[in-house]
Amino acid sequence: xxxxxxxxxxxxxxxxxxxxxxxIISQNHLRTIERxxxxxxxxxxxxxxxxxxxxxxxxxxxxxxxxxEILISGENFGCGSSREHAPWALTDFGLRCIIAPSFAxxxxxxxxxxxxxxxxxxxxxxxxxxxxxxxxxxxxxxxDLENLEITRPDGEVVSFEIDGFRQHCLINGLDDIGLTMERxxxxxxxxxxxxxxxxxxxx
Amino acid sequence: xxxxxxxxxxxxxxHVVEEQQSGNSLLYIDRHIIHxxxxxxxxxxxxxxxxxxxxxxxxLAVPDHNVPTTADRETRVDSLESKTQLxxxxxxxxxxxxxYIPMMDARQGIVHIVGPEQGFTLPGTTIVCGDSHTSTxxxxxxxxxxxxxxxxxxxxxxxxxxxxxxKNLRIDVSGELGIGVTAKDVALAVxxxxxxxxxxxxxxxxxxxxIKGLSMEGRMTLCNMAIEGGARAGxxxxxxxxxxxxxxxxxxxxxxxxxxAVNYWNSLKSDEGAKYDNEVLIDAAAxxxxxxxxxxxxxxxxxxxxxxxxADAHDADSKASTQRSLDxxxxxxxxxLTDVKIDKVFIGSCTNGRIEDMRAVAEVVKxxxxxxxxxxxxxxxxxxxxxxxxxxxxxxxxxxxxxxWREPGCSMCLAMNADKVLPNExxxxxxxxxxxxxxxxxxxxHLVSPAMAAAAAITGHLTDIREL
Ligand code: SF4
Numbered sequence: 001x002x003x004x005x006x007x008x009x010x011x012x013x014x015x016x017x018x019x020x021x022x023x024i025i026s027q028n029h030l031r032t033i034e035r036x037x038x039x040x041x042x043x044x045x046x047x048x049x050x051x052x053x054x055x056x057x058x059x060x061x062x063x064x065x066x067x068x069e070i071l072i073s074g075e076n077f078g079c080g081s082s083r084e085h086a087p088w089a090l091t092d093f094g095l096r097c098i099i100a101p102s103f104a105x106x107x108x109x110x111x112x113x114x115x116x117x118x119x120x121x122x123x124x125x126x127x128x129x130x131x132x133x134x135x136x137x138x139x140x141x142x143x144d145l146e147n148l149e150i151t152r153p154d155g156e157v158v159s160f161e162i163d164g165f166r167q168h169c170l171i172n173g174l175d176d177i178g179l180t181m182e183r184x185x186x187x188x189x190x191x192x193x194x195x196x197x198x199x200x201x202x203x
Numbered sequence: 204x205x206x207x208x209x210x211x212x213x214x215x216x217x218h219v220v221e222e223q224q225s226g227n228s229l230l231y232i233d234r235h236i237i238h239x240x241x242x243x244x245x246x247x248x249x250x251x252x253x254x255x256x257x258x259x260x261x262x263l264a265v266p267d268h269n270v271p272t273t274a275d276r277e278t279r280v281d282s283l284e285s286k287t288q289l290x291x292x293x294x295x296x297x298x299x300x301x302x303y304i305p306m307m308d309a310r311q312g313i314v315h316i317v318g319p320e321q322g323f324t325l326p327g328t329t330i331v332c333g334d335s336h337t338s339t340x341x342x343x344x345x346x347x348x349x350x351x352x353x354x355x356x357x358x359x360x361x362x363x364x365x366x367x368x369x370k371n372l373r374i375d376v377s378g379e380l381g382i383g384v385t386a387k388d389v390a391l392a393v394x395x396x397x398x399x400x401x402x403x404x405x406x407x408x409x410x411x412x413x414i415k416g417l418s419m420e421g422r423m424t425l426c427n428m429a430i431e432g433g434a435r436a437g438x439x440x441x442x443x444x445x446x447x448x449x450x451x452x453x454x455x456x457x458x459x460x461x462x463x464a465v466n467y468w469n470s471l472k473s474d475e476g477a478k479y480d481n482e483v484l485i486d487a488a489a490x491x492x493x494x495x496x497x498x499x500x501x502x503x504x505x506x507x508x509x510x511x512x513x514a515d516a517h518d519a520d521s522k523a524s525t526q527r528s529l530d531x532x533x534x535x536x537x538x539x540l541t542d543v544k545i546d547k548v549f550i551g552s553c554t555n556g557r558i559e560d561m562r563a564v565a566e567v568v569k570x571x572x573x574x575x576x577x578x579x580x581x582x583x584x585x586x587x588x589x590x591x592x593x594x595x596x597x598x599x600x601x602x603x604x605x606x607x608w609r610e611p612g613c614s615m616c617l618a619m620n621a622d623k624v625l626p627n628e629x630x631x632x633x634x635x636x637x638x639x640x641x642x643x644x645x646x647x648x649h650l651v652s653p654a655m656a657a658a659a660a661i662t663g664h665l666t667d668i669r670e671l
Contacts, residue, residue, distance in 0.1 A: 017524055018399060018499050022638040027617045031269065031284035033243035033291050035352075045640045074520070076400040079433065080638060082335040082349035083241065102400060105435050106335060106349055113353035163367070165225030177252070180361045183221065183229060187257075187363060190220045190231050200456035200464050201233055201328065203260070 002115030003173035006144045007096050009069035012059050013133035017074035021081040021107065025089040038085055039092030060093075064136035070097045070143065072126065072133045077118075078107025087114040097143050099150070101126050112166045115173070117145060119160045129158070145171055207474035209371045210440050211406045214346040214471065218329050220363055230366050232261070232358050233328040234345075236314045237301075239266045239292040240619070241333030245356035246295040256299050257362040263323050264296045265304040267313045268619050272582050272609035277307055285620065312585020312611040315339040315427065315553040319419075320587050322452025326441040326468040331358055336553050336635065337436075338429045342422035343449070344441035344471055346406070349430065369435045370405040370480040377411035378487035383668040385563070386421030387555060387633070387652035389413065389485075390428035391493035395503040397483060402434025405480065408473065409439050413487035419448040420559035427554045428635055431500040440472045492668055494540055495637050495650040497528030502637070504540065506655070506667045512536035531639055532647050533627065540665050543649070547630040548579040548660040549642070550606075550653055552616035555633035556584025558591050560653040565597040567657035567671065568604040574663030579606040580622065582614040606660070618643040631659040 022045075029041040047058045054061045060068060071090075077100040078086060087110045090098070097117040111118045121129070132153050133139045142151040145167060150158045169176055195202045208216070220229040237245075242264070249255070256262065269285040270276060280286045289306065296303035304310050310317060315336055318324040324340045330347035331337060333355045340347035354364055374397075376389055394401075407429050409422075417425065422439045429437025446465050449455045456464045491505035502525075504511070513529065513536065516522035529536065534543065550556075550564055561583065573579045581601050583589040589611055592598055598608045615622040616634035623643030624630040630648050633656050634641075637648035649665060658666040 016527075017520060020499075020636075020638045022636070022641050026640050026644075027619045028644075030240050030619065031282065031288055033247070033288060035244050045644065050644075076403070076433065079399055080335065080636065082333055082337075082351055084244075084333075084351035084353060087351075102403060104400070104433060105403060106351060110351035110353065113351060163225065163227070165223070165227055165365070168225075176365060177248075177254070177357050177360050180229065180357065180363055180365065181254075183363075184361075186221050186229070187231070187361065191362075194231070198327070198464070198467060200325075200460050203454075203456075 011070035011133040012065040012068035014073040024086040038089035042089040042093040079104040207476040209477040234330040236332040239288040248356040270612040309586040316584035322455030339427040341426035341437040348436040372405035373479040375411040376413040385652040386424040402432040546628040549615040549632040551582030552634035554635040564657040573605040573660040
């Protein structure tokens with residue numbers, strides 16, 4: 001997994017609430033057996049016209065935001081499906097960080113497995129950041145995961161919080177399957193005990 | 204004496220392998236259901252890392268999202284990509300020796316319908332699937348939730364997940380449901396009340412006499428939509444209805460072991476005085492048949508209502524989002540919902556593709572014919588539902604009424620196969636999501652109960668089932 005320590009990049013404003021996973025990656029692009037290559041389909045329904053040409057009114061199509069790595073959006077970002085194709089599409093597209101007042105649970109967890117940093121902040125701070133992001137190519141933010149700080153274009157610093165374990169894994173690009181496999185003895189002990197209490201689960 | 208605990212607390216506690224320093228828990232997973240869309244990358248991950256499945260017998264695989272629903276389905280997989288995914292599932296299951304139900308098997312169907320039918324879904328277990336509607340299985344008093352593909356791989360390799368405990372949210376629906384009001388209406392009314400983020404960070408336990416009164420099918424419909432309220436999972440405490448449903452199912456415990464299991468399952472009920480972080484009380488009698496008007500399940504109203512006016516919104520954000528929804532849906536504020544004309548009707552999905560739903564539709568359409576302007580599609584949730592419906596003669600009723608009666612799968616719920624709502628077409632659907640483009644590009648979805656969908660098919664517009 002890609003490590004995430006610190007990025008300095010343009011932030012794009014997407015002031016929509018309930019950005020759902022169908023909007024991030026629509027069903028006709030789920031028919032893949034790979035994790036890569038989905039970036040071109042990210043937000044396809046609002047990014048392209050029917051003939052495949054780009055829509056000028058979609059923020060990430062605007063010249064100032066084409067290289068944005070940060071997205072600032074509304075409440076309940078990532079609601080809907082469990083599809084990990086959503087973070088795959090966003091990271092393949094080049095985004096590394098989503099900042100919103102709240103996220104749907106499954107999407108939030110999926111982000112961390114893919115080097116995508118979701119940051120939750122109160123609505124009033126989001127409103128300020130959204131205003132910053134409206135500044136086009138000047139909307140340059142620094143996101144520092146080690147120090148849990150966002151530096152706004154004017155130099156003001158905003159702190160954020162994240163679960164310590166997730167922070168640790170993201171900074172070090174750790175694969176948590178490997179970590180859990182080290183707990184194998186504990187898992188076996190659990191199974192021995194459960195097998196006696198609920199033998200029907202071991203048929 | 205220990206503190207009184209909720210059903211959720213008890214299932215959680217019984218599955219903690221260890222508490223980790225980080226404040227997370229390593230939680231044991233008993234059951235894992237997989238389908239073709241979210242599993243291939245997980246198998247690939249295992250292969251690349253040289254890892255094996257920890258307990259292959261805990262996995263059940265069935266293709267559902269991509270499968271064609273026409274009778275000639277075996278030769279009809281419409282795109283190469285779909286075929287690649289379906290073939291990958293079969294190949295992976297062979298390679299790793301996973302219990303696999305092929306597309307042409309009579310037991311094939313939507314994961315969340317197949318699990319319960321096979322007795323794979325049991326009370327007190329932890330159940331996961333790479334699909335958000337895994338919450339369905341909570342109807343059995345199982346802690347069941349959707350996970351991403353990385354977690355699918357994590358469970359395959361370790362039989363565990365690293366998780367933080369959720370909050371307890373109790374939603375009590377007491378009293379008697381009115382005539383024509385179903386579990387689907389309860390689910391939509393709940394979401395209308397708490398919003399699509401109302402359950403975020405929580406597991407919902409549904410309690411109250413109206414919930415107790417629901418059949419297992421109804422409870423599944425309700426828990427299915429817990430995720431649309433943002434919750435991690437939905438739960439209903441197991442009772443005799445639950446045990447009667449499970450008894451005799453192929454993978455259910457048998458004989459003495461069944462009795463032993465029932466004893467254990469009975470001990471899981473929430474204790475008197477158990478603490479919930481939040482509680483919502485709903486009067487069952489006040490629920491009216493529901494219909495969505497917008498592009499989020501929380502955009503829901505009683506069928507007796509009118510299309511909302513963005514000008515009435517309480518803040519700028521909801522004004523903008525209401526306007527956006529109405530533009531997409533092609534609706535004019537103030538229009539009576541019952542005046543909204545529809546082009547298609549879809550009956551099926553993991554929300555309402557069970558036998559009880561088929562019966563509800565048959566009851567409405569028997570001896571009637573669907574409106575000329577409407578195309579109606581009925582897709583049973585599984586091969587066993589299809590069989591049962593045909594044994595009861597329901598298929599004949601549907602066909603006589605002008606419906607298309609199909610083979611099982613997800614179908615028009617998410618339009619990954621050939622079944623789609625066309626651009627700007629309006630569909631009354633028994634599925635669970637009305638997001639932009641969900642049933643096909645530019646499709647317009649109105650979520651309703653099976654009986655309401657059937658009524659709309661007959662009249663050609665959204666209809667109050669109580670008036671038909
Ligand atoms: S029926 Fe619809 S919601 Fe249910 S699993 Fe299939 S696609 Fe998902």
